[in-house]
Amino acid sequence: MKCRKCGREASVKLKHYNLSLCEEHFYEFFEGRVKKAINKFKMFSKGDRIIVAVSGGKDSMVAWYILHRLGYNPDALFIRLGSGKVIDETQEMLKSFAESIGSRLVVEDATNYLYGLSTFEAARILRKPACSFCGMVKRYLLNKVAFEKGYDVLVTGHNLDDEASQLLGNILHWQKGYILRNWPVLEKTHEKLVKKAKPLVLNYEDDIKLYAKMRGIPFLSEVCPFSFGATSKVYKKLLEELESEQRGVVLSFYLGYLREKKEFFKTDDKAVKLNSCKVCGYPTTSEMCYFCRSRESLKKRLERKKGASQGVIR
Numbered sequence: 047m048k049c050r051k052c053g054r055e056a057s058v059k060l061k062h063y064n065l066s067l068c069e070e071h072f073y074e075f076f077e078g079r080v081k082k083a084i085n086k087f088k089m090f091s092k093g094d095r096i097i098v099a100v101s102g103g104k105d106s107m108v109a110w111y112i113l114h115r116l117g118y119n120p121d122a123l124f125i126r127l128g129s130g131k132v133i134d135e136t137q138e139m140l141k142s143f144a145e146s147i148g149s150r151l152v153v154e155d156a157t158n159y160l161y162g163l164s165t166f167e168a169a170r171i172l173r174k175p176a177c178s179f180c181g182m183v184k185r186y187l188l189n190k191v192a193f194e195k196g197y198d199v200l201v202t203g204h205n206l207d208d209e210a211s212q213l214l215g216n217i218l219h220w221q222k223g224y225i226l227r228n229w230p231v232l233e234k235t236h237e238k239l240v241k242k243a244k245p246l247v248l249n250y251e252d253d254i255k256l257y258a259k260m261r262g263i264p265f266l267s268e269v270c271p272f273s274f275g276a277t278s279k280v281y282k283k284l285l286e287e288l289e290s291e292q293r294g295v296v297l298s299f300y301l302g303y304l305r306e307k308k309e310f311f312k313t314d315d316k317a318v319k320l321n322s323c324k325v326c327g328y329p330t331t332s333e334m335c336y337f338c339r340s341r342e343s344l345k346k347r348l349e350r351k352k353g354a355s356q357g358v359i360r
């Protein structure tokens with residue numbers, strides 16, 4: 047097996063591209079796709095203050111590392127969604143990685159906003175699906191911290207498989223608003239909304255894992271123990287099956303969307319009108335944002351619970 051670029055002995059075979067490469071040319075190929083996404087979608091430039099949302103998973107770790115390597119000087123932001131050994135160890139791993147590359151880690155604790163509860167416990171009390179509630183809290187706090195600390199761009203590790211499976215789900219249900227927002231970069235459309243960018247959208251998940259392993263980037267294999275039932279995983283599995291039958295189909299599906307979106311989906315600016323939440327001032331489509339509404343009803347339920355238990359004692 048020879049490297050297609052230089053003819054030396056290849057060390058990887060990228061099944062999605064049917065491409066054999068030596069170590070050096072794999073890095074060049076992989077990082078080249080990240081550079082292409084950054085430039086093509088005008089994600090950010092060297093003067094921007096960038097913060098990467100990190101969970102400890104391979105995607106966000108690789109995004110953090112590559113932006114550092116490409117000279118963007120990013121910081122990283124970790125949201126603690128609860129407490130306990132796993133979360134402490136994740137934070138420790140992130141901290142030592144930050145030190146090893148000379149980057150800064152910012153940590154925000156979600157339990158401070160949820161009356162001491164983890165997102166999982168809060169979701170249970172609110173009778174909301176843990177995955178979507180947790181995702182909402184994460185998105186809210188990532189934006190809030192990035193905004194308050196004056197960052198220009200919030201980077202996430204969403205990869206090609208994530209974006210393609212999300213797109214498939216949105217198309218199956220013809221959710222036009224979501225289809226439009228599947229884009230690799232989301233501009234600032236509200237004064238308290240930070241621009242978002244996903245520099246790994248052109249990279250397959252398998253290749254990201256390979257890159258992390260070869261570069262010796264530490265990561266956790268399963269970040270969220272509650273994500274088993276997530277519908278996005280069903281679409282991801284479907285696409286994996288398709289990919290095994292038709293090599294490269296996931297990439298061509300997603301590239302087709304990037305190419306054709308303008309023609310097929312006309313942007314309707316009126317439809318995405320954002321208000322400011324009357325409690326926190328962050329963007330919302332209603333009067334009060336979902337985060338503040340959840341906090342309010344969590345408070346009510348906890349008070350009722352406390353009242354009830356005191357009643358028993360009396």
Ligand SMILES: [Zn+2]
Pocket residue numbers: 049050051052053054067068069070071
């Ligand atoms: Zn080579």
Ligand SMILES: [Zn+2]
Pocket residue numbers: 323324325326327328334335336337338339
């Ligand atoms: Zn709010």
